[in-house]
């Protein structure tokens with residue numbers, strides 16, 4: 256886990272910063288950096304939302320002896336290595352990772368204040384809880400006592416008293432009755448297993464991005480339209496023209512144009528932004544070649560040198576015994 260400072264001054268200004276400039280601010284703060292939290296952060300950071308993941312304490316995956324049933328690793332992967340890889344991946348995607356324990360979340364003038372055990376406090380426009388077993392840090396937000404409930408945790412060596420979301424308050428999309436507050440993964444009631452946890456985290460991450468875009472005036476069809484990686488070589492139409500026409504075709508069905516203009520975001524600006532973002536997603540064959548190579552190097556950083564050497568030697572001497580690995 257990186258020890259990156261919580262100072263967000265190196266990042267583009269966030270909306271939370273605009274409302275309160277004296278605190279370090281993020282568009283999204285994610286509590287918990289296990290599979291669920293990393294999946295949320297992957298989508299929010301890639302969509303340009305300034306994202307911080309606060310993760311302190313062991314992922315419940317650390318209690319698993321070996322991860323065998325997650326797709327992508329033919330013979331499974333050690334849980335430590337898996338967590339190292341996903342945290343490295345979200346950092347590359349732009350998330351700030353910090354190993355502090357969230358002790359309280361408050362809400363002031365539509366901005367969340369997230370306090371940590373080290374006495375730090377950051378502002379966030381949205382908070383996503385992925386802490387799996389406990390959300391007692393949300394107690395300051397539960398003014399009428401309907402958000403949370405106590406429960407007895409099973410299989411827990413350090414005391415059983417925990418706090419969770421009250422039954423039925425978290426929607427499938429991860430939204431809670433408090434605007435801007437979300438829950439994802441087992442904490443949101445989707446069940447265990449890493450693929451399920453990460454899958455729900457991805458869904459909630461995309462929901463957060465779409466909600467943020469809707470606030471900026473994007474309509475449903477385009478709010479959810481991001482993070483694809485099409486090749487530039489596909490077909491020979493002009494992508495720019497194609498997307499502009501597609502968006503314009505959808506527009507009359509999607510919304511009342513006056514509404515968008517009244518929302519301080521003229522339709523034409525949004526269309527320009529969407530077209531520009533869409534074009535940025537296209538990658539040339541040359542870029543794909545570079546990406547493939549870079550991806551292999553990145554993956555190799557996480558493999559044991561001894562194993563890499565053995566695999567390399569075996570290529571030259573096919574009779575070398577793999578049992579020596």
Ligand SMILES: Cc1cc2nc3c(=O)[nH]c(=O)nc-3n(C[C@H](O)[C@H](O)[C@H](O)COP(=O)(O)OP(=O)(O)OC[C@H]3O[C@@H](n4cnc5c(N)ncnc54)[C@H](O)[C@@H]3O)c2cc1C
Pocket residue numbers: 286287288289290291292309310311312313314315316317318319320321322323324325355356357358385386387389392439440441442446447448449450452
């Ligand atoms: C014994 C055991 C075996 C398992 N075996 C498998 C298996 O074989 N295959 C499989 O797919 N799944 C397995 N699982 C399930 C898997 O571990 C979970 O589905 C998955 O870890 C859930 O991911 P998560 O990110 O929601 O929670 P977690 O992985 O628990 O991550 C939550 C993170 O939030 C942090 N956190 C909590 N509170 C705070 C706070 N206040 N501030 C900051 N950080 C906080 C925690 O320290 C943790 O790092 C197993 C689980 C256990 C217990």
